[in-house]
Amino acid sequence: xxxxxxxxxxxxxxxxxxxxxxxxxxxxxxxxxxxxxxxxxxxxxxxxxxxxxxxxxxxxxxxxxxxxxxxxxxxxxxxxxxxxxxxxxxxxxxxxxxxxxxxxxxxxxxxxxxxxxxxxxxxxxxxxxxxxxxxxxxxxxxxxxxxxxxxxxxxxxxxxxxxxxxxxxxxxxxxxxxxxxxxxxxxxxxxxxxxxxxxxxxxxxxxxxxxxxxxxxxxxxxxxxxxxxxxxxxxxxxxxxxxxxxxxxxxxxxxxxxxxxxxxxxxxxxxxxxxxxxxxxxxxxxxxxxxxxxxxxxxxxxxxxxxxxxxxxxxxxxxxxxxxxxxxxxxxxxxxxxxxxxxxxxxxxxxxxxxxxxxxxxxxxxxxxxxxxxxxxxx
Numbered sequence: 001x002x003x004x005x006x007x008x009x010x011x012x013x014x015x016x017x018x019x020x021x022x023x024x025x026x027x028x029x030x031x032x033x034x035x036x037x038x039x040x041x042x043x044x045x046x047x048x049x050x051x052x053x054x055x056x057x058x059x060x061x062x063x064x065x066x067x068x069x070x071x072x073x074x075x076x077x078x079x080x081x082x083x084x085x086x087x088x089x090x091x092x093x094x095x096x097x098x099x100x101x102x103x104x105x106x107x108x109x110x111x112x113x114x115x116x117x118x119x120x121x122x123x124x125x126x127x128x129x130x131x132x133x134x135x136x137x138x139x140x141x142x143x144x145x146x147x148x149x150x151x152x153x154x155x156x157x158x159x160x161x162x163x164x165x166x167x168x169x170x171x172x173x174x175x176x177x178x179x180x181x182x183x184x185x186x187x188x189x190x191x192x193x194x195x196x197x198x199x200x201x202x203x204x205x206x207x208x209x210x211x212x213x214x215x216x217x218x219x220x221x222x223x224x225x226x227x228x229x230x231x232x233x234x235x236x237x238x239x240x241x242x243x244x245x246x247x248x249x250x251x252x253x254x255x256x257x258x259x260x261x262x263x264x265x266x267x268x269x270x271x272x273x274x275x276x277x278x279x280x281x282x283x284x285x286x287x288x289x290x291x292x293x294x295x296x297x298x299x300x301x302x303x304x305x306x307x308x309x310x311x312x313x314x315x316x317x318x319x320x321x322x323x324x325x326x327x328x329x330x331x332x333x334x335x336x337x338x339x340x341x342x343x344x345x346x347x348x349x350x351x352x353x354x355x356x357x358x359x360x361x362x363x364x365x366x367x368x369x370x371x372x373x374x375x376x377x378x379x
Contacts (some may be wrong), residue, residue: 045074052093060326061101067093075119080286087119091127095218109134122129125151186213197226200235207242210247220253231263244276257283272298273305281314285321293318301339306347307356312366342373 048071055063072094075084094112097102113131117124132147192211196203207230214223227249232244247263264280277299282293296315299305322328336343346352348371356364 022372045071049089056093059100061097064093064097065101068097072115074178075115084123087116088123090119091116091123095130099326104139106135106140108201110299117158186217197230200233201239202239202241203230204241204245207245211245224253230309231266238270240270240274243270244274257286268295270296273302278310278314281318285314289322290331290335293322293332297335297339301346307360309360309363309365309366312363312370315368316366319370323373329374347371 012027048067050066052067053072055061055067068090071199072090075090082343094116096111098112109351110131113127113134117131128147128151132144132151135141135144135147141309190210190213193206197210207226210226211223214220214226224246227242227246228237231239231246236242243263243266247260247267250260250263261280264276266281267274268277268280277295281292281295281299284295292314296311299308299311300315305311319328319332322331325331333340347367353364356367
């Protein structure tokens with residue numbers, strides 16, 4: 001069924017192209033004729049079109065592209081007698097050049113189609129459909145669907161009201177082909193990715209691609225299961241990024257706070273200095289202050305975090321809330337643990353104070369509050 005549908009789409013395009021080529025040949029003959037009142041610009045573009053015809057016959061695609069870049073200025077000519085004819089010549093010949101030029105890219109096609117689409121309303125719908133077909137055959141399924149949506153919603157007076165049944169049928173054929181291709185791609189990729197993930201290892205790019213596909217099809221439960229298996233399967237090596245991917249996806253899907261904290265707790269065990277730890281601390285602040293304190297102190301053990309104002313502010317806010325409890329100094333001492341002999345010396349030396357004073361006065365003030373809170377006799 002899919003193959004038949006694709007053949008129908010190609011057949012539509014091939015039939016139209018044969019009809020169009022004869023029209024373009026006739027059009028080129030018409031616009032190449034000298035007229036009594038032509039301006040210098042018109043004479044130049046007429047000669048340019050003749051050169052384009054010559055280089056096309058000899059398959060000199062680079063020369064054709066350079067000439068077409070000049071000839072496309074006719075799209076801006078407000079004095080032209082046949083603007084739609086000029087637009088169609090640029091569209092058809094330009095597409096042919098892009099198709100054969102060895103260095104043409106998808107970006108070149110996209111830019112060209114966008115310019116031609118807005119050169120005249122008469123061909124807008126057809127250009128959208130052709131653009132969609134080109135994206136489809138190049139595997140850009142999502143972009144192809146966008147172009148189809150644009151074609152479907154396009155309205156411009158009698159032009160949209162007079163769309164032929166043939167054009168509408170082609171649009172539906174393209175739409176069906178895009179969906180068929182996307183579903184086929186998804187099924188094949190799913191099978192391959194499942195096989196890959198049966199092997200212990202680090203498969204970040206494959207996992208993320210698989211999650212993107214599952215999310216596109218709104219299979220959020222399937223995505224969470226894949227990420228859970230990747231993070232917690234004992235046959236896989238310890239992998240902090242697996243927990244990061246799981247947390248970020250669950251957060252995006254608004255999972256309960258309890259589940260988010262569970263993921264971050266394991267990540268904290270694996271990498272206490274991870275960039276998500278300040279966020280973990282913020283979430284813990286809503287309930288477990290002692291645990292939040294431990295997370296912040298762990299961060300400050302690492303040189304990369306020792307001058308981070310946000311982390312010190314987390315510590316300041318935790319202390320302010322803990323001081324409302326009678327046993328707050330005992331709680332602080334428990335979390336300080338093995339650090340008690342060196343923590344003050346590292347963070348509050350004279351050298352560090354001078355450095356903070358010179359580079360970040362706000363950080364110095366926050367640290368002064370912290371040291372004064374649990375060590376009043378320190379100066």
